[in-house]
Amino acid sequence: SENPVKGIKDKVVDTLRGDGQADGGIPGRPGAESPEVAEPTEPRPPLPPKPDQEAPAAVSPTGRPTEADPTARAQGGPYLTTAQGNRLYDTDHSLKAGERGPVLLQDHHLREKITHFDHERIPERVVHARGAAAHGVFQSYGTAANVTKAAFLQRDAETPVFVRFSTVLGSRGSADTVRDTRGFATKFYTGEGVFDLVGNNIPVFFIQDAIKFPDVVHAAKPHPDREIPQAQSAHDTFWDFVTLHTEATFHTMWNMSDRGIPRSFRMMEGFGVHTFRLVDAEGATTLAKFHWKPKLGVHSLVWEEAQLIGGTDPDFHRRDLADAIEAGAYPQWELGIQTFPDTPEQTFQGIDLLDPTNIVPEELAPVQPVGQLTLNANPSNFFAETEQVAFHPGHLVPGIDITDDPLLAGRLFSYLDTQITRLGGPNFAQIPVNRPHAPVNDMLRDGMHQTAVHTGVAPYRPNSLDGGCPFVAGTGGSAGTGDHAYVEAPVRIPEATKSRTAPTSFADHFTQPRMFWLSLSPVEREHLVAAYTFELGKCYEQAVKERGLRVLANIDPELCAQVAAGLGLPAPEATVPIVAVDPSPALSQVGETWPLDGRVIGVVTDGSTDLDGLRTVRDAVFSAGMVPLVIAPTGGKLDPDGEPVTVQRSFATARSVEYDAVLVAGAPAPAPDAYGARDAKAGEPGADGSVDPRVLLMLAEAFRHGKAIGGWAGAEAALQAAGVPTNAPGVVTAQTGSDALQQITGRLTKHRVWERFASRV
Ligand code: HDD
Numbered sequence: 001s002e003n004p005v006k007g008i009k010d011k012v013v014d015t016l017r018g019d020g021q022a023d024g025g026i027p028g029r030p031g032a033e034s035p036e037v038a039e040p041t042e043p044r045p046p047l048p049p050k051p052d053q054e055a056p057a058a059v060s061p062t063g064r065p066t067e068a069d070p071t072a073r074a075q076g077g078p079y080l081t082t083a084q085g086n087r088l089y090d091t092d093h094s095l096k097a098g099e100r101g102p103v104l105l106q107d108h109h110l111r112e113k114i115t116h117f118d119h120e121r122i123p124e125r126v127v128h129a130r131g132a133a134a135h136g137v138f139q140s141y142g143t144a145a146n147v148t149k150a151a152f153l154q155r156d157a158e159t160p161v162f163v164r165f166s167t168v169l170g171s172r173g174s175a176d177t178v179r180d181t182r183g184f185a186t187k188f189y190t191g192e193g194v195f196d197l198v199g200n201n202i203p204v205f206f207i208q209d210a211i212k213f214p215d216v217v218h219a220a221k222p223h224p225d226r227e228i229p230q231a232q233s234a235h236d237t238f239w240d241f242v243t244l245h246t247e248a249t250f251h252t253m254w255n256m257s258d259r260g261i262p263r264s265f266r267m268m269e270g271f272g273v274h275t276f277r278l279v280d281a282e283g284a285t286t287l288a289k290f291h292w293k294p295k296l297g298v299h300s301l302v303w304e305e306a307q308l309i310g311g312t313d314p315d316f317h318r319r320d321l322a323d324a325i326e327a328g329a330y331p332q333w334e335l336g337i338q339t340f341p342d343t344p345e346q347t348f349q350g351i352d353l354l355d356p357t358n359i360v361p362e363e364l365a366p367v368q369p370v371g372q373l374t375l376n377a378n379p380s381n382f383f384a385e386t387e388q389v390a391f392h393p394g395h396l397v398p399g400i401d402i403t404d405d406p407l408l409a410g411r412l413f414s415y416l417d418t419q420i421t422r423l424g425g426p427n428f429a430q431i432p433v434n435r436p437h438a439p440v441n442d443m444l445r446d447g448m449h450q451t452a453v454h455t456g457v458a459p460y461r462p463n464s465l466d467g468g469c470p471f472v473a474g475t476g477g478s479a480g481t482g483d484h485a486y487v488e489a490p491v492r493i494p495e496a497t498k499s500r501t502a503p504t505s506f507a508d509h510f511t512q513p514r515m516f517w518l519s520l521s522p523v524e525r526e527h528l529v530a531a532y533t534f535e536l537g538k539c540y541e542q543a544v545k546e547r548g549l550r551v552l553a554n555i556d557p558e559l560c561a562q563v564a565a566g567l568g569l570p571a572p573e574a575t576v577p578i579v580a581v582d583p584s585p586a587l588s589q590v591g592e593t594w595p596l597d598g599r600v601i602g603v604v605t606d607g608s609t610d611l612d613g614l615r616t617v618r619d620a621v622f623s624a625g626m627v628p629l630v631i632a633p634t635g636g637k638l639d640p641d642g643e644p645v646t647v648q649r650s651f652a653t654a655r656s657v658e659y660d661a662v663l664v665a666g667a668p669a670p671a672p673d674a675y676g677a678r679d680a681k682a683g684e685p686g687a688d689g690s691v692d693p694r695v696l697l698m699l700a701e702a703f704r705h706g707k708a709i710g711g712w713a714g715a716e717a718a719l720q721a722a723g724v725p726t727n728a729p730g731v732v733t734a735q736t737g738s739d740a741l742q743q744i745t746g747r748l749t750k751h752r753v754w755e756r757f758a759s760r761v
Helices: 004-017 108-118 210-220 236-244 246-256 303-312 316-326 382-387 406-422 511-519 522-537 542-553 557-567 611-623 677-681 693-704 716-721 737-748
Strands: 131-140 158-167 182-190 193-200 276-279 285-294 332-341 368-377 600-604 627-632 661-665 708-712 731-734
Touching (some): 158 368, 210 406, 236 542, 246 511, 246 522, 303 522, 600 693, 611 661, 611 737, 693 708
Parallel strands (some): 600 661
Antiparallel strands (some): 131 158
């Protein structure tokens, strides 16, 4: 398939070489192409959106397509006005009775400005409050056409989409790289109405029945007395709940694995979690699970990186997504389905398909690709789009139906309900980002924030006053082959008695966690042990720690023993028999090689050593579809009188966590602003061969985090000073920068230099 980065590479290189690149910016951000930012001069109309901010065509609430007319609503014309379009001459001074006198109530502009401001915030989502989103397109391969009649899954269908990624626990302003589940919600604006696939990056859930959702969320959110910790699962109430309520074991284990700290939204899988029911054109049904597979592979941060980024760049994932799209490196996923016969038992090889704490291993039911998602445009306005988008698992199109998963049932209620509070009433489907791209004729009327001007007198059925309109779709007779949504496949429900119970097939909480443990590579197991040890170690209550170990003992004695050792507690015995289960190699993230598109290479220089070599390296990084980050003692340009090289980061603003691999030219001496450099070196930094402490930190961190490191032009001294053995795996020194780059690139395709991590398990 086409490398999306390569297509735009030339543009990006031009941008970098041009003068538009601001210090601290990343290459690929428009600089050369966007108009120069001028000091205020004279009135002119507002700037148009950037090219990557183009949203899909909007459709009016009455279903009629509208021509994009920027003057119709906000932000038209060169002059400041009130909300009523009355032109203003001053917005900096309240109207006062005399220069030093009291402010007058009659100042409409003051009252309107402050009042509107006072109401700018809406309630954040009760979960998944922090998110980032993008527009894109879904291209169907047509391979699902034999199991579903959904029009957007037929051959060559192209459907506009809006995707929002999120963390679950943190508030809107929390950090991106916390250990948590990530939401992966996709709105397909199909010709048959909206289809929402509201999934996560983890294929199972904490609970089997939606009635427990308030419990798990109350336990996981900050403690109600002090509202700490923010966006963390490492606290007593979370672990209290998930250890008492062992159906949460598998989801918790995914959280503690590297999946809980993704490297990028672009490098995450997505899962629909529940089993859905697909319906074909003849009315035949198939059970299915949805999967999103990222083209760049599934990759994670290491825990220390995640913690550092939480402080140095809390917006890391949001920035990464927006920058990649802006640079033209469009993130892509393949949508796939696992399919299962729709038998009355609704099980597959003994796995209960209605239990959302189960996966079906890919080795048993391969994921079949059905289409490709490309995110190609950033939102123009965070609030209007990312904040106001409203997903709902019940937004279904003909050909996709629900099953009796009790977790899904509660979700079908919750999402509509929550939007009424969050978006201030029942008319949120009229907000542009939520509008279907299919005609809407719903007979829903009035209510808060009604913006449609409905016509006619008969929003009821049956009617004769409106000629009987609107009509209902044909059902297609008993085969259920009509063109309407909510097919309601004629599923037989066995004779039953009302009961608040779960089936015994929901009772096994440890076999699949054990399968997960057995499927991980040694380094991934090591990370899992470290995460459990950290999180249980942060709990205050001894009883919670001990119960946590009892749960782990039922998964695997080695896992339990390692965590117990870290906590300084005895390892308990299992209380259930440990069953034999085959590993599922597809669950491991380690071992394959992946494309390098958009990977970031730090290039550290003292500002003068072998600048020709530096330029060659920078261009070679681009040619490989990656992004160079030139890091020098200060901002500005290197070689300003020759062939200038723009500096993206100074030693003061750079941190190793921003790049995937690092190259260093020479051994940069302490720059004047290095801690203590001036005093210690009396204005002659480096005279004794010392290296800038920030460079040492970068190299030591990159080494610790398993990143490939290359050096040239005397870099050995810097590596040695940083404690990086030059003969360690993934550390190379070479004659030229290009050689060093070439040697580390192979390592990068594996994401990290895995051999560097100690492994006890
Ligand atoms: Fe949920 C938001 C995913 C179970 C109740 N959920 C929300 C979002 C995602 C998920 C990705 C954010 C959507 C966005 O970006 O706007 N939720 C899931 C998955 C689940 C799940 C994959 C299990 C398979 N959720 C779940 C249950 C309930 C909810 C069982 C309630 C009974 N979820 C909500 C909610 C939210 C929400 C309260 C908060 C904001 C919103 O819906 O729009 O209704």
